Amino acid sequence: MVRRITRRTAGHGLQLPARAVSEMRSELAVVADRVVDAIIADVPGYEGALSGPMGENIRTAVQLALGGFLSLASGRRGVDPRTPAAPSVEGAYQLGRGEARSGRSTDALLAAYRIGARVSWREMSATAVRSGMPAETVASFAELVFAYIDELSAASVAGHADEVTTAGRARQRLLERLAQHLLDDDTPVETVLDAAQRAEWEPPTTLTAVLVPDSQLRPVLSAVAASTLVVPEPPARPGADRESLVLVPDAHDHRRAALLRVLGDRGALAGPARPWLEVRASYDRAVRARDLGVELDTEAHLTALVLSADAAARADLRAQVLAPLGDLRPATAEKLVETLRSWLLHQGRREDVAEALFVHPQTVRYRMGQLREVYGERLEDPDFVLALTVALG
Incomplete structure (x- = not known):
């Protein structure tokens, strides 16, 4: 749906002589060719883009736009005076959307309109003068030409913006769907790959x-x-x-x-x-x-x-390896656990353990003696030392 565009051409009051309109209409195909050739020559973004079927489509669109203008300028019966250029404006809007899909910017699009307006006016004004149109009418004619081109270019810019916005929203939805597939363990790889391709997202x-x-x-x-x-x-x-x-x-x-x-x-x-x-x-x-x-x-x-990967399993392991200390007084057991943990982390270096616990090295020696009485040779068993390290880590 085309956005609301200010209709500077509505109710313009100009009515060109029938003879001038007839002559201009007979030259529409030639004018369209010259407009397209000028755009190709002067706008880098269209170089090589208007050949073949696309070029023919653009030439046809130019002819239709100019034909719509002549109907507007001649005051042809059947044209709604409130929105006399509506069909052409709608066509310009769709042109803008198509240009966005083709990857061309609004700068290129507006440059094409400026060149199109210049060439169209040059060709049609020459015909108007040849047909004997009065100077005052020619001046009003010029004003209407450029107002009409302004309407068309504004509609094209609106179409371009709407297409960019719509395409952006559509691609964002595709990217969001891809992200959700990636986080779903049950989604087949083929589905994820297809989603990435649809979103034009390079993995x-x-x-x-x-x-x-x-x-x-x-x-x-x-x-x-x-x-x-x-x-x-x-x-x-x-x-x-x-x-x-x-x-x-x-x-x-x-x-x-x-x-x-x-x-x-x-x-x-x-x-x-x-x-x-x-x-x-x-x-x-x-x-x-x-x-x-x-x-x-x-x-x-x-x-x-x-x-912390399995807190319950770690708690069970801690209870298991510390079970031999269960018969000791809680305060004594707590000091021995603290000493055992530091002894494991410092690889049995008594001085380092004493420094970490803020006690005398002899205190560390005494406590480790108590622990050896409780655990015996298990403190030399690598598997048990690993269990202690994990449990007390």
């Missing part, structure tokens, strides 16, 4: 899931790759309704540092880079890290993520 090597506060979404998007996907409805996360999810392409290896600089202190959190078809794993890790209170970089907190 990257990797994708990185990034959780971004809604208030920071625009600044982040302005600083990352244009092909970044925004997920409007990520898999449900209770209490996270003020956070958005974006999937950033090829932010792996040294490029991850650049991504982290962009995220900075924005309260965002980046998951790991994963092959693009496996980005759900990046999202899942980011979600788990967010639940732990991690900020900015999940990869700086891998130990905590591993230890």
Whole structure:
């Protein structure tokens, strides 16, 4: 539907002599050819674009537009005086949409109109003068010509803008659908590939899931790759309704540092880079890290993520390895657990353990003696030491 355009030609009051109109109408095909030739010669965006069937279509459109103008200028009966140029304006609107689909800018389109107006006026004014049209009428005729061209160019610009907007919305919907497929483990690979092709989205090597506060979404998007996907409805996360999810392409290896600089202190959190078809794993890790209170970089907190992967299993392991201390007084057991943990982390270096616990090295020696009495040779068993390290980590 064409946008509302100011009708400067409505009720213009000019009525050209029938003879002049007849002569101009007989030359419409020649004028159309000259208009198209001038556009090809003077507007780089149309060089080579108006040959073949397309050139013929444009020539026909020019003839129709000029024919509509002559009907307007002659006061032909049957033309609605309120919107005398409506059919031509609608055609110009559709032309603008077509030019947007062809990838040409409004600059090229308006340049073509300027050249078309100049050539059309030159040809038609020559005919008007030959037909003996009075100078006063010629002046009014000129005013109407350029008002008519203004209407057509405005309609074309409106059509171009509407097509860009419509195409943008359509592609955004396709990109959102692609992002949702990527996060759905049940979606077949073939469906994801087809969605990427429909959205005209070139698959990257990797994708990185990034959780971004809604208030920071625009600044982040302005600083990352244009092909970044925004997920409007990520898999449900209770209490996270003020956070958005974006999937950033090829932010792996040294490029991850650049991504982290962009995220900075924005309260965002980046998951790991994963092959693009496996980005759900990046999202899942980011979600788990967010639940732990991690900020900015999940990869700086891998130990905590591993230890918290199965909290119940870790609690059971802790209870199992500390069971031998169950008969001791709680205060004594607590000190021995603290010493055992430090001993494991410092690989048995007594001085380091004492420094970490703010006790004398002899106290560490005494406590470790107590622990050896409880655990015996198991403190030398690699498997048991691993279990202790995980349980107390």
